[in-house]
Amino acid sequence: MLEHDIVIIGGGLAGCRAALEVMRRDPSLDLALVSKTHPIRSHSVAAQGGIAAALQNVDPQDSWEAHAFDTVKGSDYLADQDAVEILAREAPEVIIDLEHLGVLFSRLPDGRIAQRAFGGHSHPRTCYAADKTGQAILHELVSNLKRFGVKLYSEWYVLDLILAENQVQGVVMLEQASGRLEVLRAKAVMLATGGYGRIYNSTSNDFASTGDGMAMVARAGLPLQDMEFVQFHPTGLYPVGVLISEAVRGEGAY
Numbered sequence: 001m002l003e004h005d006i007v008i009i010g011g012g013l014a015g016c017r018a019a020l021e022v023m024r025r026d027p028s029l030d031l032a033l034v035s036k037t038h039p040i041r042s043h044s045v046a047a048q049g050g051i052a053a054a055l056q057n058v059d060p061q062d063s064w065e066a067h068a069f070d071t072v073k074g075s076d077y078l079a080d081q082d083a084v085e086i087l088a089r090e091a092p093e094v095i096i097d098l099e100h101l102g103v104l105f106s107r108l109p110d111g112r113i114a115q116r117a118f119g120g121h122s123h124p125r126t127c128y129a130a131d132k133t134g135q136a137i138l139h140e141l142v143s144n145l146k147r148f149g150v151k152l153y154s155e156w157y158v159l160d161l162i163l164a165e166n167q168v169q170g171v172v173m174l175e176q177a178s179g180r181l182e183v184l185r186a187k188a189v190m191l192a193t194g195g196y197g198r199i200y201n202s203t204s205n206d207f208a209s210t211g212d213g214m215a216m217v218a219r220a221g222l223p224l225q226d227m228e229f230v231q232f233h234p235t236g237l238y239p240v241g242v243l244i245s246e247a248v249r250g251e252g253a254y
């Protein structure tokens with residue numbers, strides 16, 4: 001049996017970012033990250049267009065309030081507005097932090113981080129790394145996890161949560177190369193297994209977006225929230241589902 005203090009299931013941007021935050025807070029923790037794909041092959045690598053933050057590098061009229069308003073309006077007023085406020089307020093700081101971690105953002109001629117227009121945004125506030133923003137961020141997060149000594153279980157498939165005394169005590173997982181089954185015990189288990197876009201016939205999501213984490217939670221009898229919110233790109237190649245970058249709408253396409 002394997003044992004760690006914390007296990008995060010999922011090596012995409014959510015899982016890697018959560019792992020980094022845990023290690024920054026307490027580097028003495030023994031943290032494992034399990035991913036059924038190599039982390040850098042997670043679906044997050046497909047994110048092309050960029051990441052919004054009111055840095056005001058291109059438009060000094062932008063503000064976190066405008067970013068928050070655009071986000072709430074874009075959600076048809078269904079978004080959790082407290083969460084939107086945190087997202088919009090903290091986004092500029094997070095972009096600078098990512099840059100300090102080594103993410104190679106595209107630049108303005110004066111060297112500051114470039115920002116472009118995006119559909120639904122009232123100001124040009126999307127920071128990007130050419131057309132490979134997800135890949136650029138994921139690469140740096142994964143290399144920083146190595147710096148902190150996070151144990152990576154790459155190409156291990158988590159099958160189920162282990163529950164005892166009404167608490168999650170660990171997971172059962174399978175090493176894809178060998179077929180070996182293992183129990184991994186942990187004091188805390190975090191799920192960051194991505195979405196379930198692959199249940200649709202035509203989708204821009206990758207083949208690994210099969211909602212495994214949500215299925216495990218449902219099987220464990222635990223509640224799930226906001227299942228109806230599935231992202232669909234308005235621009236894509238039908239029927240294969242290859243994305244036509246959201247940046248095209250920022251430039252006026254519809």
Ligand SMILES: Cc1cc2nc3c(=O)[nH]c(=O)nc-3n(C[C@H](O)[C@H](O)[C@H](O)COP(=O)(O)OP(=O)(O)OC[C@H]3O[C@@H](n4cnc5c(N)ncnc54)[C@H](O)[C@@H]3O)c2cc1C
Nearest residue numbers: 010011012013014036037043044047049050158193194212
């Ligand atoms: C084509 C495309 C372009 C996009 N562009 C943008 C963009 O420009 N800007 C933006 O902000 N957002 C964009 N998005 C959305 C963004 O990519 C996603 O919201 C984000 O990547 C989700 O990250 P995640 O870490 O939650 O999930 P994922 O990246 O899907 O990671 C899930 C992880 O969980 C692992 N996993 C799943 N099940 C198991 C299991 N059973 N056992 C072990 N591991 C498991 C996977 O291997 C993977 O490592 C885009 C989405 C698509 C489809």
